[in-house]
Amino acid sequence: MTQPAQVTKPLPEADDASKPFWDGAMEGRLVILRCADCKAWRMPWRHHCDQCLSDRSTWEQASGRGVVRTFGIMHQKYHPAFEVPYNVTIVELAEGPRITTNLVGVSNADIRVGMPVVVDWERHSDITLPKFRPA
């Protein structure tokens, strides 16, 4: 009899387009795409700017600071690798764009909208994920 394979959380895998983001994360730098024409930040990765439709861009390092825009505490077991309850949080970065993440270093009961947070890196063997903790 074979044992069922251990289910792990779905860890993203870098593709060519997003490689600078993941390379930056490995080095502990939050690097985001920015429009080379109108300077709007692009999050998540996309070929065209959603403000001016330019397809020219650069990767720039963001401050890694932001505030909790909103959050929820998940109780429903959708995926076997996630222990419930856990928080799902949208952080509004100081630069403006928003990132979907989890807060660490704070109990779910203490999370508040507007709370200042700073990026905190969760390292896996071949990928590093941006999580956030209270600043």
Place this chain on the structure above:
Amino acid sequence: MAHALRNAGAISGLGITPMGRIYGKSATEFAADAVRAAIADSGLKHDDIDGLLINAGITGNIGGGITLGLQNYLGLKNLRLLNHMNAAGSTAAQMVQYATMAIANGMARHVVCVFSDAPLTEGSKTGAAYGGAGRIAPRPRGMAGLYAAAGYFGANTGYALAAQRHMAMYGTTQDHFGIIAVGQRQWATMNPMAQMREPITMEDYHASRWVIEPLHLLDCCLVSNGAVAVIVSSADEAKSMAQPPVYIRGMGQGHPGDTGRAGNDAETETGAKIAARTAFGMAGVGPEDVTQCQLYDCYTYTVLVTLEDYGFCKKGEGGPFVEDGKLGPGGSLPTNTGGGELSAYYMWGMTPLSEAVIQGRGQGGDRQAKNDVILCTGNGGTLAYHGALILSPHAN
């Protein structure tokens, strides 16, 4: 001068299948049941149908949904108008809009608009089709993988986060959501088609399990197998058909998107704001004239924020607006009088539309509410797509 499309069209037929955990039929077969019922209801003949607009529901995404092949299954061979439409929960209202525009311009006479879905299989978890976790790759590619890595699953997450933002910005409370759930269940007790007909109390609401805070189970819509079809005809033709016409007095859409871009308030400002201007303008009415609402209610919060964006109260005051129970039976603004998606059945935008047609005809029985001006809405994505109809039994 009144808008050319004001009262140009009317809903002349309605077909609703049994709803819920109904097994043994495909989405195509449910659709055929609903279309047959709508044709019979309207008094038309099969050959009179010259337009078909379809919306597949979640099975359109996950497999098994209705396709353009429905035309052949239904044996329709005189079609002058055909399309498979999808703007998520706003589609039902939109199908009626495009049908009305086509009819008003001589492109078709009698257009069937049908929604059908069969996401529930025997033994399946109710929310499985919508959660999406089962379809996530072990290694999602690129930055889109940040969602799955954070455990952001399905529609429940997006709406919980939107509701939380509203609570933080405006002081909206769990009690405000609860009164909506309780009121709609009261309505559902009077709807023989409703899946959930046992009354609930505020205590029941607060005791219902968390799905994702701040959403309890009783904040979330049902999932249903079934189908609904409506027929749109010209207002002139509808006057001499079998059923009392429900006139389409105003129509509008609003799609603010959900770009997550800096400065956008997609959680708390919805497409209803845009749609309201067009629909109220066409109808020549305002929120003060609306006698009942049939609002898309995928979540209790959707009802609350939609009321704000139609101007029934100021932005942020949706909670205090609903807390006296005015949406429930006996209240001053009867809303979701069939129980809605929370308590009756989840047929995307066809849930509010089907109840609006029943109410517009005066066929609501014990739950019949004042029907002079009915606001009927559809909403999709995470508050990203919105469709509006203003319906009335009167053509003036």
